[in-house]
Structure formats: C-alpha cells, structure tokens
Amino acid sequence: MTTRQVQVERLSVISSKPFQQVVAALEKAIGHPDMNGFTKSVTAAKTYDELEKIVHAATGPSELMEFTRMDLGEVLRKGSGAAARQSLRFIVGNPVTMSQMVQPVPDAGSYAPVTILIDERPDGVHLSYDRMASFLAPYGSPEALKVAMDLDSKVERLLAAAAR
Numbered sequence: 001m002t003t004r005q006v007q008v009e010r011l012s013v014i015s016s017k018p019f020q021q022v023v024a025a026l027e028k029a030i031g032h033p034d035m036n037g038f039t040k041s042v043t044a045a046k047t048y049d050e051l052e053k054i055v056h057a058a059t060g061p062s063e064l065m066e067f068t069r070m071d072l073g074e075v076l077r078k079g080s081g082a083a084a085r086q087s088l089r090f091i092v093g094n095p096v097t098m099s100q101m102v103q104p105v106p107d108a109g110s111y112a113p114v115t116i117l118i119d120e121r122p123d124g125v126h127l128s129y130d131r132m133a134s135f136l137a138p139y140g141s142p143e144a145l146k147v148a149m150d151l152d153s154k155v156e157r158l159l160a161a162a163a164r
Contacts, residue, residue: 005138006135006138008130008134010129010131011129011130011131011156011159012126012128013162013163014124014126014127014163015127016124016125017164019118019120022118022127025163026127026159026162028060029060029062029162030060030062030064030065030090030158031058031064031065033065051095055095059094062158063097064092064093064094064154064155065092065094066090066091066092067092067093067113069088069089070091071088072088073085073086073087085121086119086120087117087120088118089115089117090117090118091114091115092114092115092116092155093112094113094151097150097151098113100143100144100147101144101147101148101151103143103144104143104144105141108132108148111136112132114130116158117129125163127159129155129156131148132148132151133145
C-alpha cells in the first residue's frame with residue numbers, strides 16, 4: 001500500500017448575480033449530450049479521429065460537456081426547508097482531454113471529469129473548482145501537467161464568464 005500527498009488548489013469566483021442566472025450561463029457554455037447515445041457512439045467509434053469528432057460534437061463553446069449534476073440543495077431543503085441555500089455540483093469534462101492526461105499519468109482518471117460547485121452563500125453565488133494541475137503536479141509528468149493547465153484555463157474562463 002502506498003500513499004501520495006496531493007495538495008489541492010481551489011479556485012472560487014463569487015458572483016452577485018442570482019443563482020439561476022449563474023447556472024444558466026454555465027449551462028449555455030457546456031455541452032449536454034444524451035449520455036446513453038454518447039456512450040454508444042464512443043463505443044462504436046473505430047478510430048481516435050472518430051472519437052474526437054464525437055466528443056467535439058458533444059461539447060459546448062467551452063470545449064466541455066456535462067456528464068451529470070447533483071442537486072445538493074435538494075438534500076439541504078429536506079432538512080432545512082425551502083429557505084435552504086441552493087447548491088449544484090456539475091461533473092464536466094472532455095474525454096479527449098482526459099485521455100491526454102491519463103496516458104502519462106493513469107491516476108489522472110481519479111480526477112477527471114472535474115467538479116464545478118455552484119452554491120449560494122451570504123456573500124454571493126460561489127463557483128468553485130479544484131485545479132487539475134494541482135492534482136497532477138506531484139506525479140512529475142510535464143505532458144500531463146501541460147494538458148491539465150490548459151483544462152484549468154478553460155474551466156477558469158468558464159467560471160469567470162458565468163459569474164459576470
């Protein structure tokens with residue numbers, strides 16, 4: 001059994017916009033494929049080029065797609081009632097990007113796709129993201145780190161745009 005220390009960098013952007021407007025802006029920038037159809041298409045792809053075309057068609061302007069979301073606020077409302085804060089966890093990514101990180105660093109598959117948390121707090125709507133480069137830095141792969149840094153830039157631009 002081995003243990004690796006990973007120090008995570010968390011980025012948070014705070015928006016003064018209403019929660020639903022922030023969520024709508026994020027949703028507009030990411031793809032929302034039918035995951036059953038997407039999975040079938042990926043499985044049927046014969047080449048990496050075919051896979052890239054399928055992924056490109058599934059992603060939004062941010063080059064990211066939604067895999068799933070979890071309404072954490074729904075659970076909070078069960079205990080606290082309608083006044084509970086809203087909170088959504090989006091699982092987003094790009095399978096091509098993931099493969100470029102997992103090839104040199106297999107453990108990258110534990111971190112991709114990534115999580116974006118959007119939640120209401122007293123000071124505004126927070127959009128939070130744990131930087132992929134911080135997860136992968138301890139593995140010492142310049143190739144994976146370069147891809148991770150590019151992914152971080154895409155997610156950070158997405159969060160900044162959704163917050164405006």
